[in-house]
Amino acid sequence: MSQNFPSVDKPALKNDRYLRALLKQPVDVTPVWMMRQAGRYLPEYKATRAVAGDFMSLCKNAELACEVTLQPLRRFPLDAAILFSDILTIPDAMGLGLYFETGEGPRFKNPITCKADVDKIGLPDPEGELQYVMNAVRTIRRELKGEVPLIGFSGSPWTLATYMIEGGSSKAFTKIKKMAFAEPAILHALLEKLADSVTEYLNAQIAAGAQSVMVFDTWGGVLSPRDYKEFSLQYMERIVSGLTRENEGRKVPVTLFTKNGGMWLESIAATGCDAVGLDWTIDIKEARARIGDKVALQGNMDPSMLYAQPQRIEQEVATILEGYGEGSGHVFNLGHGIHLDVPPENAGVFVDAVHKFSKQYHK
């Protein structure tokens, strides 16, 4: 069957604003989605999660992963869906033994400590150990019925390596930085394997039906400018070069997001990505002046603004829209994931405000 014709499994898109904005093509209003839009701030998510048991069982069940992906779209007129999964699926498939300690975040039973640990890691097969992710992509894509595009994602090699070497979440990143500065060859060997694995993983998500992909570099911003290039950006650039950029007769846009990466926008834009994700620590007007001729921008409201009154949320949305200004090339989002104790109604105020106030910038 040709890949280029819509089918029951991969129906044609009804709302393509998100894909168009990433490619800086004209849109009627600014598209919007929220990082972590499926999650614990929604009571229906908690209910489905309780049925699945633990978080990874939810990720591994294609029907339930599809259900939680669709939940925020039933509440809010979002312009994109994001695969329900986690960035830590790759290290888990590499044999590190991912588990979640209640209230503690992710942990690994077998963290990476030395060269031998890196040497024994193999590249997971996206249609083998990680097939559950591809099954979720296929199921979600079918069930979206072409309403909005589906975003696939992965962690950046550096961000994945922080969890693999620290053994879980970290504040000071001393173990991985010790390796970076005392034994750089070992870390580079790991980052190379991760870059190859992420490339294969994202290409498999695209083949399975993801219409755009995003790389989360949550921890690139803890590095110096030199070390960011050496240990994070270099590997993201390799991934961008290795990705399938067209599928089903359409461009597959790539977004890179480095949290706290506002200092390095020009270098990120120079990787060949289509869009750069912004956290809230940079003014979007400045970001557009610096790289807006090269790439689209995604962001950048402080997620904590969703604790404010509706009027304050609307005011902030209007300010950010005005900061970006006229024309396409902006995908509205939060600067990081939505907090788990945000009232869902406030997320609704946010999404509606983006559509309502952005019309004037797209004439």
Ligand code: CP3
């Ligand atoms: O955006 C979405 O709705 C898609 C789903 C998604 C999850 N994780 C689900 C999840 C995405 C895109 C991620 C990415 C992710 N995971 C990142 C990069 C983005 C970021 O937030 O910086 C990182 C660093 C992780 C690692 C991770 N996974 C952590 C630190 C945690 C614990 C945090 C927490 O909120 O408890 C997870 C677990 C996780 N991933 C949850 C969800 C919904 C919570 C699990 C639960 O239901 O208890």
